[in-house]
Amino acid sequence: MSLIELKDVSKLYGFGDATSVALDEVNLAIEQGECVAVMGPSGSGKSTLMNIIGLLDRPTHGDYRLNTQKVSRLSANQRARYRRDRIGFIFQSFNLLTRLTALDNVALPLLYKGLSMGKRNRKAWDMLERVGLGDRAYYHPRQLSGGQAQSVAIARALVNDPQLIIADEPTGNLDSNSSRLVMELLSEIHKTGNTVIFVTHNPELTRYATRVVYMQDGAVKYDEQTKLGQVGRYARQVMYAVPETTEEDDLAGVSAIMPVLDKRAAAEKAKRTRLAKRRKTARNRKASTK
């Protein structure tokens, strides 16, 4: 049996005329030990899918089995316990608690498991060593670089020995060097037998995946197995067919390939670039206010 089995899973928001479909009867099975990259334009339902797989949200319709257990109708507290024991989350904006040291941040999930302080600290310390930040245990998140902060977040996701790691755009806020560091860490985790699902906009990062799921309009459009180290076939097509500009793309010089795109794509790209720029400035503003 698969680790994750989604059967006709839909997620609707709103009521009546204002109903919007975030997920449209998604069927997906993910085996233990896979490393799945989830791609797709904004609003394609990637995050909703992650929230449902990560038991942060419940599907409106359909069945979700995790480890063959039916989890789609669990109560909020039951889901919380599942998250605590089986799932590790990594977020785009790290979501470390700024008041706590790196060590305390990593130990946080163990606190809710009810471990004693000594045990918590020992395990958290081990995890920090594993992500190469043993010497930063008593630093506060503000004193860490982006890559280091995300590494702490990864250690936090791992500290409970989860079966499943869910990373929602883990490199979205990082430069390419830090991105590589973080992805290397994730792939190491994958190699030790964990199942990893990550969302990304960067086709390059599908090199770390064994499978690429491409989503559009709330449904899975392509689903392919890839070899580690290779960019997914569809992901590459996607890269050119529907231009999606991120900071990483800008750095990679996407503008250089502009002439090969047809007029419509160019127009759309210009629009998307504008949007992305707006998003970027908004993000920068947010970052500077933080």
Next chain:
Amino acid sequence: MSLSRDNFRLAYRSLKASKARSALTMLGIVIGVLAVILVVCVGQGLKQQIAGQLGRYGRNVLTVTPGVSNMSGFSMITGISGSSSTLLTGSDLHTIENTRGVAEAVPLATASGSVTGDHTVSSPFIVATNANFPDIINESFSSGGFFDSDDNSRTVVLGANIAQKLFNNNAPLGESLTWRGQQFLVAGVYNFFNAPPFSVEANFDNAIFVPYSTAQQVSGNTLGIYQILARSNNIADTPQVVTAVHSALVASHGGSDDVTVTRASDNNGISDPTIHLLTMLVAGAAVIALVVGGVGIMDVMLVSVTERMQEIGLRKAIGATNRQIMRQFVAEAFVLSTLGALTGVVLAAAGVGLLRVYTSIQAVLVWQVIVFTPIVAIAIGVFFGSMPALKAARKDPIEALRYE
């Protein structure tokens, strides 16, 4: 709901992170606790002082006052008494003196008219009484003594304050003063009375004591007696004497029950309602302050919940249950109100100490209040704090994570 050490550690840390806000929140509880404890301690102190003063009368002293003692605290404060207040007369004094078992009786009446010594006091407190006064109210003299039982003697005794007003700092003993055109010789001057600042009896430090019969002659037979103090022959018989005096007076008044006779040593009934009511009123206001303090905690906790929405979202995402989030915030409210309550207790204790040292208010520490007020304060804080905590606990993790 058990609160673990970890919850308290978390709470302490998050409160430390916003010190000024936490301190301001605590202030409400601090003031509430301080006020409640201080008020009750001062009230209790006054009660004890008055009880102590009544105790000085001795266990064989009875007091006779006009009117029926249906004095509630309300009428004590407003002066609106249920009964008419005709005063006692000289014949009542005789009736009491002649009752079996009564050793002696002392009338207390007030007279009016300005008095002139070296200076003039236009409306002094003049007490007409008899020579037995010092037998019942035992206070020391700075010079001289009380007047003797010569019925028509033109002598007066001065309280310490009035002596100074009339004669500055000169020793007034043997000086004379004028009241209603008559010359009086100062026979003695009291030291300050060993009395509390608030007192059921008038402040005798301001009193000019004149012989009752003389005062009656001078002011023309119109002196009403507001209280008669009597001493029974022995302590054991005092309760019977109280009844005997009462029935004798009722008989002489033609059967109308219009006097109150009580034993002075269990006379707390007169003073208590006043102090008690006052204490209750002010303590009530203080309790309101306490509740307002609780509302303050709720306010700050609501802000805190909103401010830390992302944190709540994250904690829930990594596996905190609703109850665990709730506990964390309740622990915060608990720590806030406990620190506030303890600070309040310490300040109140210090306040009681300062009052005792620097004022004549002999406040006492009432341990019940010191124990229960903080408990109530903490309960209020936790109660008000648990509403925002519930709000935090019920947040949807996705929404909370997305919250900016």
